[in-house]
Amino acid sequence: MTSKPIGVAVLGLGNVGSEVVRILTENAEDFEARIGAPLEIRGIAVRRVDCDRGVPAELLTDDPAELVGRDDVDIVVEVLGGIDIPRKLVLSALEKGKSVITANKALLAEYTGELADAAEKSRADLYFEAAVAGAIPVVRPLMQSLAGDRVNKVAGIVNGTTNFILSAMDETGADYAETLAEAGRLGYAEADPTADVEGYDAASKAAILASIAFHTRVTAGDVYREGISKITSDDLETAKSLDCTIKLLAICERIVTPKGKERISARVYPALVPLNHPLASVNGAFNAVVVEAEAAGRLMFYGQGAGGAPTASAVLGDLVMAARNKFYGGRGPLESKYAKLKVAPMGDILTRYYVSMQVADKPGVLATVAAEFSKRDVSISTVRQQGSGDGARLVVVTHLAADSALSDTVASLEQLDVVVHVASVLRLEGTTV
Template identity: 70%
Template sequence: MANREIGVAVLGLGNVGSEVARLLLESSDDYKSRVGAPVILRGVAVRTISADRGIPVDLLTTDAQALVDRDDVDIVVEVIGGIEPVRTLILSALNSGKSVVTANKALLADYTGELADAAKSSNVDLYFEAAVAGAIPVVRPLMQSLAGDRVNRVVGIVNGTTNFILSAMAETGAAYEDVLAEAGRLGYAEADPTADVEGYDAAAKAAILASLAFHTRVTAADVYREGISAITAEDIASAKAVDCTVKLLAICERIIGADGVSSVSARVYPALVPLAHPLANVNGAFNAIVVEAEAAGRLMFYGQGAGGGPTASSVLGDLISAARNRVHGGKGPGESNYAQLAMSPFGDTPTRYHVCMEVTDRVGVLSAVAAEFAKHNVSISVVRQEDTDYGASLVVVTHMATEAALQETVASLADLEYVNAVTSVLRLEGTAE
């Protein structure tokens, strides 16, 4: 096979697809040297054909299925996004013996098992480095570099829009709504930012990371999710008061039960992160992922998490790997789901809480609040009280306890006679406890 051409079909010509197609045309000599055979762009599937797309018109087609079905196509690159018709197109490619490279986290978060089974049956590659954190190489390290290690935790900032918003709020003290509007003007937020700000995008990526880290199929539906739309300037200020910042985190964790049996926790929510933690200094639209493994220890991956160029870099890295495998008659490692660990109920997840409440400034308040925490077996780490125009502001930081116990505590605090309102509840991550 060393003398044959490797034909490539690209589905989609947005920011990423345009960059992939451009580089395939402009860097063909380099890619031939790296692969050991010519890598030829056979065509690009688009919604409408026009001469101003930056790609020769004769390479454009509106019939994606016909392009996928061509006999001279060996690898299909999917950068359209969404579920259908993409799922059908990718399955068609895999079932016909073509390798697939995709950046589609939403599809992978729900259908990785189906796609992986199809790739395995046809003995072809399914690569998706670009589906998580753009240019940051984290999928391949989890699949290959750490294949001999035991990963216990993966935590990261995997959405650039929310990180830009939270970073700007911390820097300027502005309200969420004002920073969101600015993010839209600068192009960091979509016209409809729901997928980003409500955590859906991060949850899809968390599902992929958990699947890779713990050799278990995890879908987006398995991931507990909260967004950042309820975060206030007061939350940011309160975080600063305890030497923390607020980040939207994707957390994938191996939970060891009292019986010694492992399960998987996957969750996305805004949390306080101590300023000493490496993720606290990841600002703007950048992403970072920290992997904790038994032998390797803590590893951090940092860089551009989105954008046409960075994402295209990951897509092309996968494409070159898949092309090499075609030339040499092999395939790369596929899905590893041998562990089949159960998902840990969210209520069993250990975490810490940072609880702010407005209370009546009178004798007995602290003891009443402390008693409520003790009633639910939640230990208090720090208490801070400040006088306000309406009484007093009380902040309680807990030690580690289960999510269920902490939520029950917070619910009961609202019923206390001395508590006027529970104004903010945030989890605290990244500490030694």
């Protein structure tokens, strides 16, 4: 006897939506065996229905609200992108008691609380594994596998476009503009790459990871953010001389203030990473996330962070979980927000700095520069001078200090007569000194 089908609505038929529909169709028998009931696509919402989409025309609709509201739809898969329209559709689905699977990190980073409240009120499921790192399973391990542990830090490379650009710059010696153009030609960068290269995409993902790991609602606006557009080939060459590379990192961690208050930090920026650190070897468009927990220790998740098929894999994993809950009467994990920790300002975070500056080539320059660091109790770890004459460049790497003190030091350096120009300011991660 065949069980009653579970109805699925798919919102969006781009790279991810197309792969979701294809895999569901081609592996229908396997999905039925895994779930206990068949999955049936009730409709697919697209902007235009008057073109060949490679799916039965009768499934297509340009009215997603009507599709979401249908009585024969049990689960909604949202892969539209954007915020305003998906927000309304997802809220509508949840309020009607329909489970939702979304890959929309921007939506979740802004409205996780609102969506989670709607899901809890109607006893619906909200799954979003695909919103953070494509095929890499990191959301579910944080929510379930590590639910009995205390997570202290989550850090990683969560944007494939920026990792491809930095890896290519490191390998070829090409500059940023040239490498970005190549990334666009190869399909790794969007026509407007701002969300990726300026760190907005990674910040949305950091907000989601911090919310889950630390049982606290964190939005994208809480995340300190810097992008990679100012990284130069000289920076990468200097990084090599320091046995480092440069990666755009998303870092979420627990900290304790000097007054003994527990806080969390969520930040995204390009940083020097020692070559012996596990994230240093993550190249190309791949992603990786390192989780540090008290009992489990250090865990690393690595794989394809974007793309139609990899992201569809994560979406379908969520779909199977939601469908099983529909069939057996269970529920997925609810939002955990009991900790209500405050997000610390970036100035309170202990970091290390790499500062590259063009300086006058004359006696006393180093002493003058070092004095500015000393005034703010910032200890210098390494100093290197490269070139001479008008091309003299001084590179300073500091020990750990409050980010506010380091920022003030850099501002003061720019006012010195002996400093022609502060060319680059980067942080150094993956060390403790």
